[in-house]
Amino acid sequence: MKKEKSQLTDICQLQLQGVKDTQDLLSGKWKTVIVAALYYNGKFRFMNLSRHIEGIAPKVLSKELKDLEMNQLVKRTVIDTMPITVEYELTSQGKSLNKVIEAMGEWGVNYRKSILKK
DSSP, rough: OOOOOOOOHHHHHHHHHHHHHHHTTTOOOSSSHHHHHHHOOOOOOOHHHHSSSOOOOOHHHHHHHHHHTTTTTTEEEEEEEEEEEEEEOOHHHHHHHHHHHHHHHHHHHHHHHHHHHO
């Protein structure tokens, strides 16, 4: 007996492509954490953001922020002070990830609670 290949519906294929696109934009160990930190706390100066995200090297943070800025999720603002101040915040496109970030946060909290109970 020959098995039939299951066909994905157009809607399913579209949603899978959306998941892939989101995953590509937020890929890596730090991008989602950076977006979440900016979502929950608003603007950050570089060093404050670096201190806030435990374990990230400044070089890695810089690269990830550049990627997020290039993909229009993060806005970089240079303030003409002495010394120069640089602030990072989410763009409106970055802020539109709010449901994703909140869902991940809630799921993570619940998951941690369920694992610690065992």
